[in-house]
Amino acid sequence: MRPLLLRVLMIVLAAGIASACGGNNSSANTPTGPTLPSILTETFSGTLTHNSAYTHPFSVTQAGSVTVFLITSANAAKASDNQIPLGVSLGTWNGASCAIVIANDNVSPGSSITGTATAAGNLCIRVYDVGFMPASSANYELLVDHP
Numbered sequence: 001m002r003p004l005l006l007r008v009l010m011i012v013l014a015a016g017i018a019s020a021c022g023g024n025n026s027s028a029n030t031p032t033g034p035t036l037p038s039i040l041t042e043t044f045s046g047t048l049t050h051n052s053a054y055t056h057p058f059s060v061t062q063a064g065s066v067t068v069f070l071i072t073s074a075n076a077a078k079a080s081d082n083q084i085p086l087g088v089s090l091g092t093w094n095g096a097s098c099a100i101v102i103a104n105d106n107v108s109p110g111s112s113i114t115g116t117a118t119a120a121g122n123l124c125i126r127v128y129d130v131g132f133m134p135a136s137s138a139n140y141e142l143l144v145d146h147p
Helices: 002-021
Strands: 040-049 053-060 064-075 086-093 098-107 112-117 121-128 137-146
Touching (some): 053 137, 064 086, 064 121, 098 112, 121 137
Antiparallel strands (some): 064 112, 086 121
């Protein structure tokens, strides 16, 4: 008789635990993680001549990391000369000019600069010759990841 009583007691106990754990409690709060910013990628390209510069304005929709990659900078007249260092700056755009915040005067293709946008707004990238430009011109391509 004792084994039967023990089995019944175990079944009742298991059923009680199952009913306490099961069910749908709609008042329970499901924890959520932080909302991650969505990353946008933009590409800018152009041609620089000796001692020239070009500014590319763009907008960010929220705060977050902004990274500018120099993808290519190649001599327009000699394709094998494809590692021309350029100056690359990141700043804020006021509609007429770029107020530089971060600058690197020796960015080689495959390198990047990174800054942080503290809020949504208008930013800019300035790319410029720092003395390595060939006599003809150089084609460049920039890739920007931003929120």
